[in-house]
Amino acid sequence: MSVLSDRVPYQAIIDRPKLRLPGDARVAVWVIVNAEEWRMEGAMPRTVLPPPMGQPLLPDVPNWSWHEYGMRSGFWRQLEALTSRGIPTTFAVNGSVCESYPRVASAAKEAGWEFMGHGFLQGPMHKVTDQRDAISRTIDAIAAFAGKPPRGWESPGLTETDETLDLLREHGVDHVANWVFDDLPETIATAHGPMLALPYTVETNDVVVHAIQQQPAAEFLSRGTDQFDRLYQEGADNPRCMAISIHPYLTGVPHRIGFVEALLDHIQAHAGVVMMTAGEMADWYRGEMTRLAG
Template identity: 65%
Template sequence: MSDQLSGNPAAGPSSRERVPYEPITQRRPFVLPDGARVAVWTIVNIENWLPQNPMPRTVLPPPMGQPLLPDVPNWCWHEYGMRVGFWRFLEVLRSRNLRATLALNGTACTEYPAACRAALDAGWEFMGHGLVQKPMHRVEDQADAIRQTVEAIRAFTGKPPRGWESPGLTETAETIDLLAEAGIEYVADWVLDDQPVPIRTRSGEMVSVPYTVEINDVVMSAIQQQPSDEIFRRGRDQFDQLYKEGATIPRVMAISIHPYLTGVPHRIKYLEALYDHILSHPGVAMCTGEEILDIYKAQGATRQAN
């Protein structure tokens, strides 16, 4: 079957057509550099929450259950992350000689230029994360929003992003096609494997680099409201299992963090503990998303048309 798809853009092909089922034990081998067992990549998410709009997430329910705008306490909850929490991330990663992938709303380049500049100076990869923090289903013109995001990152960094993570991992039936047409090479939205896998689009092939909804502080801290040390406990257990399996079939582990969640004082030491646990093991490749993409592509592991 060809890696290109056609059909009604509004309906689009099914997800199963885009990513045919292929067990991890029955595919072409994926190999990491120097025989590494696990590739670990960190995704730092910075977002533009519009003060005049309802907040994407909340830490405080509205008084008497009635939504109120502007939502000052919940907007400030997020804003703390950009003023304080982000800089804790920067130091945690810098002190361990680690680089992250910065998933950012395109408008964050102008709303939070100091944070973006610090990430650029630290050598982080920049990945598109929508124009503002809004589900793709609520974006009136997805193609234009993707174009504006790519151009904002290109203008700030000097090169367009190669990767994309949709706000809330949301995609309509045609989002993946629009991303491919905009030059995006990999996505983090399709959380369905421990290795990179190809996704068929109407203009060629996209790659899914394994992201995470489990080692993700939105899920742990904002939704499940787990204790402060959950990112360490769950992250350690995730890594240990992937490291054991990686002796025969290499894996990818993502760590997704947000400055307003893991960047707060009572959680940051547990992120440090997780990195120190991971770094105490040989055979680990600390990567960015685009580095994992390049490893995958260099092996010729992408699916070719029959």
């Protein structure tokens, strides 16, 4: 089954059916906090400090510590920013985090955040020796900790092989955040039934803005505001969905958290906005497709 032509036929946004958000809102916004475990004994998934003389060294203490700061300090700023504003939040979490960082996972659970699978350890699906086992371990770890298995999945680095979607659907996952190709959910075919691709983001994602493009702290607010304002304008004709993806080690730091808060305040100041979790967005879209088909 080819990824594009067979799994998800092309559909232009202007040809999508007219949908209705709750309260006739224009935009559905979902916020994703990504909690990951980086193992010190291996190469870091991402770095901020280049190795001395260009020679990678293990253990990579400074870059591991850069991420670890997020789990020790940055996460708590993001938690406060979201809970104080009453924003329903999707918690994309490595399965191992439930055991390695129980304080973080417990805080997300107590806040009522929706757990989403994010791989077992942080690393591309292409490097996983046994994907079926890794997916199963992730789902089991989250189910044991949160009390129910995750319905959603975001692969580390948004990576998939040809079999990833089939394995995820086989394990009960019904929506993914890997496909950043639309402003509305879209159905993807798998060997075990349909899967929804939710509108996710690489543009209003702090990894791209700060770690890859190395933009100044204010760029997250500027870009996020511009993204929201245009989607809000277009949503007068047909609703749009916007994702905001954040990581504790990037926008949980003191010089960036204020811009995340300002973006959330800008969005919440508008009428006609509904804040959703991933599962709520998936249920809304399926409900609308059923309504229109009836």
